[in-house]
Amino acid sequence: MDNLDTLLNLGLLGYVAAAAAGLLFFRSEKLANLFSFGCASVAALCGIIFSVFSLATGAAAANQSFELFPSLIPYVRFSVRPDPLSVFFTLIVSLLGLALSLYSLGYARGFYGRKSVGVLGAFFNVLLLATTLVFLADNAFFFLIAWEIMALSAYCLVSYEHEKEETRRAGVLYFVMSHIGTGCIMLGFLLLFQASGSYGFETFQSLGDSMSAGKRNAAFLLFLVGFGVKAGIVPLHTWLPAAHPVAPSNVSALMSGVLIKTGIYGMTRVFFDFLGTPPNWWGVTVLTVGTISAVLGVLYALMQHDLKRLLAYHSIENIGIILMGLGAALMFLHTGHTLLASLALIAGLYHTINHALFKALLFLGAGAVLHSTHTRDMEEMGGLAKRMPKTALFFLVGAVAISALPPLNGFISEWLTYQSLLQGFGTTPSLIRLMFPLSGAMLALTSALAAACFVKAFGITFLAQPRSEHAAHAHEVSFTMLLGQAILTAACVFLGLFPTVFLTLFDPVTHQLTGHQLSAQLSVANGLVLSGVMSDGGTVSTLGITLVALCLLFVPFALWLVFAQSTKIRRGPTWDCGLKGLTPLMEYTATGFSKPIRMIFKALFRPRREVQREYDFSPYFAKTIRFEAHVEEIFETRIYRPLNRWVLRFSRRMRALQAGSIQAYLIYIFITLVLLLLFAL
């Protein structure tokens, strides 16, 4: 048991050493890059081994807490409790840590000469360390400290390239919203502290039942808003599409892959572990918020032509899907169907790790594209598949996974979510049960739109002809960057083809939260097939499908043998209706691709387009045409901008109080004195 703890300590120390190395070798970039990201990958490896072993051997179930280092301040204990839920999330952060550190070894070379790599490495490791501590923290104080350090280091990383005004603004927006979220979380924990009398998480265990209903609901809402801001659920998501694109790609991969998951971890820990049996409206709220986030996330993603902004919106969509799983689980807990609750919880958590993997993979792919074409705008890319074949393949695997298409892991977690929504229909007699199939339909709409979006993303970026000089001269990225992407691709494929093997890791987590161990029930035909929890609710086996597909490949091979043996393949120009040849300008663009959806959802997007034509001599032939299309982000324009304007106007009006005349200042004191004399005595 203790060698696992030493492994954990080793991992954490590894991050600290890497951060220190980053700062130490501040001067020489190569050393800083090598040491900070090298140590980080080693530490991440320890993290992976630790979490896999403690989950597999059930050591996490014993979940005894130990103190990392003695605290010299009163009331504070830096204690850590690796219980199953924490260890599961540590697995996510370590897995991503390994892949991203390897990727960063190559990616940071782009900053040589321009920016200091040591600082990037240092903050990268501080972020990894703080996130791991957030997952493992055992008392509210240590949790909040780790949480704030995570937010601070993420802010420093987001505004790493602070030369651009857009980066600074995004960084500030991120940190302000994240801090407001932290304020809500702090209030939530203080409410729990008020009820339990101490900060330790073990005293918060199912504390909800003993708290008054009002305080419990207040705590729920505070935690939902607090963790929701960090997770990026819809009304609180505006920082996410602003912050991720401007951050360096390895950072935005880490933020999208892991940082959002701290919000999910927070919600799972509080809703399932602390607040006791939930009332019905909690589950309904989380499910509704999840559905809205999913649908709006993907709709706005479709409208983007900045690759990383598109991926950022997809994070919102996938967070929505995860919340659907969690919301369904909460509703089942309310009606007492703990078996179904475990299935829904597994669906949610499985999608959490899936999303972490394929979103990080896609961001790394986008980073590789950005690295070689120096632009994020998809309208200037194209034809990269021939120039960057390996990145294209990895990006394609990521795209297939995120669109929940069969052989890969996205499909498995969405299949589990569908199963839990389907079985949920029979659990409550009231009309609430209608929510399950409706959110199932919205989930279907979301995954179909996601598929459309990633056809656009992959097609416009990688296929057809290059639309700009940069894209034409793009070249494949270095080996370490490819290695990072390869690890994530392998993980996606493994989680897609062998779900039943991976589900065994979920047993301690569901046992801790809902008291059931489902992996045996879910795997049929000795692990080949995954089945729903009801007796025969429906089975699926991605491994089986892939094997049969390989066999079925024999049919076209046979047809080729019989008929097409002697045929030849000739390369010719694409059909251009007889004009003098296709130029890259004639290709379909990202804006064009999403035009039909923009027209169908006009009410939501309220698209505006301006076309300026410049005529030379005849009014019929324009010399130049400038086309500009805008889609209105309703949350931005309806809620956040007016709120911002109102706050600034209020503050400017308050400034009039300090008008400069000493008479006014004396009057303020006079009035205070008179009022006090009259009323206070």
Place this chain on the structure above:
Amino acid sequence: MLLTPILLVPLMASLACLLTPSRRVMEVLNVLAFAVALALGLRLLNQVLAVGFVAEWEEFLSADALSAWMVLLISAVSLAASLYAGRYFRRDLASGAVTPGRVKEFFVLTPLFAAGMFLVVLANNLGVMWFALEATALSSVLLVALYNRKTSLEAAWKYVMLGSLGLALALFATVCTYAAAVGLQPSEKLPSFNWSHLMTVAPQLDQRLIKLAFVFALVGYGTKAGLAPMHTWLPDAHSEAPSPTSAMLSGVSLKIALYALLRFHILTTQCVDSGFSRTLLLCFGLFSMFLAAPFILVQTNLKRLLAYSSLEHVGLICAGIGMNTPVTIFGALLHMGYHALTKPVLFFAAGNIHQTFHSLELRIIGPGVVKVLPVTVLLMGLAAVAAMGLPPFGLFYSELTVISGGFAAGKTFVSVLVLVALVAAFCGILTQLTRILLGIPKRERTSDATPWDGVGAMALLLVGLLVFSVWLPAPVLQLIQQAAGIVGGKP
């Protein structure tokens, strides 16, 4: 014999500076004086922990845990200010912003200012405390008016008028308290006006008179402490004074006035058992925090921004004490210490920026200071992170202690208000500082930007803050707990 040397050393330094012509010597004298004061303060700390109540000149000067903690703060901030002042005035003289006569005036008045503050803290007699506070006010007025610009004269005038008015009201409060003491034993000729004696006899005092006295003390000393409706002089004085002075003003002189107010608060809680003084302190503290936030958000001047942030922190300390549970008072006193270590660094950095950009307007300083003064911006960034209450630094810990103390004591709504105000101030400071510190400078700065200037003082304070954030030494912890006990009303 410990208290009188603490008073005498700065006075001697002031006199010595008056006589010596050379500036170098004056700098060294100041630094030495405050270093000795700090050492004496530490010895006082040990003695207070051992004995509990140190008195001299048959109780004319006395020091309990609260005053010992204050002595430490004063000497620390003054030492840092004097360390920084040397380089600061050398650059000012070079750029002609100030005449050698004025620099001499600075080095004479600063120890006087500090001595006044020491006397406030060590005086056992309320009248002498008032007199000492008046002395600090007068010495700091000429410091504020050091630059003799139009705006600094205006700031000095407002500072002195509002300050003197506040102190006149405070004098009335002292008179009323003394009258209550006299009323108790008409026979005895001149009852002793020592605070320790008053504490013993407090429960029998006339409650109505003590409440009247507290009201006047609140408005009087509140003006000097910069509580909300009476804070209007604070941004002017702090932005116009030279940086070392505004560091001392912001870092500790506000807390000295708050200390005086606390003496009356303790007296009133002893005498009037209802939460009269507690609720007033709480209301004024909260009002200050909420008033500071909008001003920080739309501020155009860097030093005024820092002044309003001090207003907010003083408001937090006041609210912490107003909640009146041992935990919140402990948090408030600890916050005094951490704030005293953080705020001077910000003012020193502002001083560096002021001397390099010759302006404090955020528009003119513009983006990209990091490219011009990298080291100053790094240290200012760390101090700003601390001032915003983020974890690696102690302010997060003390703020959370205050709020969790409030929650534990059932004062949920008030603690929520405190947290909301803190978050609002955080957003204000972050948006303003990011706008000027990061990015690319608009136009190329001339050569007079020497990045390594004045960094010693700043680094010393930051290291001190970081060390005390992580490791709270046992004697200091015990001292603060004892001080919290005194403020909380246990004798």
Place this chain on the structure above:
Amino acid sequence: MIMTSLPSTEAGTQLITLLAALMLVLQLLLVVQRMLLTSIRIFALQSLMLAAIATVVAYYHSATHVYVIAVLTIIGKVLLLPRLLNRLVRRINIIQEIEPLLNAPTSMLICGGLTLLGYIVARPFTTLEKLGNNTLAIAITLLLTGFFLMFNRRKAITQVLGLLTVENGVMLAAVALTTYGMPLVVELGIFFDVMVAVMVLGILVYRIRESFASMDTSKLSQLKG
């Protein structure tokens, strides 16, 4: 000293009440006064009244150190300060006080209100006064009207005068409430503080006069927000 043969404390109380009332009347005169030099003279007269009250108290309670206070008040506030202020006014040669913030009738109305407030506040403490009934009320009224005077006028000198009358009010309270006055060291401290305060104000007024070329405080309003 003509008052040597006064027989009983009752006469003393009446005398003190009369002197206090006179101080209040002078204060109201000061509020409506336009001319600077006459204001300074009124202030001197008021300080004289205060010194007289001090001597009466000293006589009845045979407290020697209160005599010292009375003498110091006379030297300081009746002779020294007015001369300093006159020299300052003559050097800056501003005679006429332009329109104050609130015109005379409203100011008087407010002072009336403040007197009422003073009495309301002082009512529960009448038992404490040994000599002269409700001098505390007058003291508080002097304090509040002095305060009002400070923000009612634009000229710096008048603001200083307002501050000094506030200080007079406080000293009156000290004398009235405490039978034997404050301990000597405190009184001395307060006295010297007032002196230094006025000197510092003088320096500042002079410097402001130099750089602003006028003593109108409404010009001192560049620091905003």
Place this chain on the structure above:
Amino acid sequence: MKIDVLAIALQTGLVLLLAPLVSGCIKNWKAKLQNRRGPRVWQPYFDIIKFLRKDMVISEHVSWVFSAAPYVVFVTSLLVGVMVPIVTVQAPLGLFGGALAIIGLLALGRFFLALGGLDPASAFGGMGSSREMTLSAIAEPALMLAIFTVAITAGSTDLSRIVAEAQGSNLKLLNPAHLMAFAALFIVLLAETGRVPVDNPATHLELTMIHEAMLLEYSGRYLAFMEWGASIKQLVLMALLVNIFLPAGLAGDGSAASLGLALGVFLLKIFVLSGAVVLVETVNAKLRLFRVPDLLSAAFVLATLGLLSTFLFQ
């Protein structure tokens, strides 16, 4: 629930052979209805064989995705063909995937088809892919809700269980829930297979095509696989529709007699459904592109009503 390879092989052969016949019949009957002679019913077979033998012309801009797409489309369609219960209640590959897996595989095929359309850098391919992905995205909720309605009554997404449950009770179709689900699925069938109201399969105007626009650049055996895959997909969707809502005649055990009977009944049902499709095609004109979402949201409303009626009219 075990997998027997023989059943898979047989069903694959059946699906391969039957699919071109069905699309051939539809083309033929449509021509007859418009009193044209139209191509003979066996024409698709000859087309496929012709394409297989011809040389291939591939655009110079394409990457490996272009040549992978036909195989993915063809294999996914075959997989779905084997998963659907056509003649036996228990689909040969039923264990490996239920209704959700079928939707997923069809989506995978469509994903690669759209990429194949985008790769040759021609505007038509891009336009086809964009419209195909949009319309299928709008059709997806209706398809999922219809499947949910049926799955809820059977308590599982496994097709064989759904068919068995439908076979057990008497004429299921009269139950309002199933009727509405059937109508919704029929509209989705028209959208998925690119029939007239949504997309005109026989058009030559590149700008109006949706499905064919993506195949413009394909030639030779790639075009054969694409065409064949499309017709298999059409057959599978029809089979899905027919066997879930009219499960009469499906063979429970594997005896030759019951299989023969089941095949006969299945062919009858398919041809009746094809007749219905042909009728709809000749009667309706092609909808404007931005009117199609209204049609599909009508399907969605129908499916929701179906879902409501599962417990309202119980």
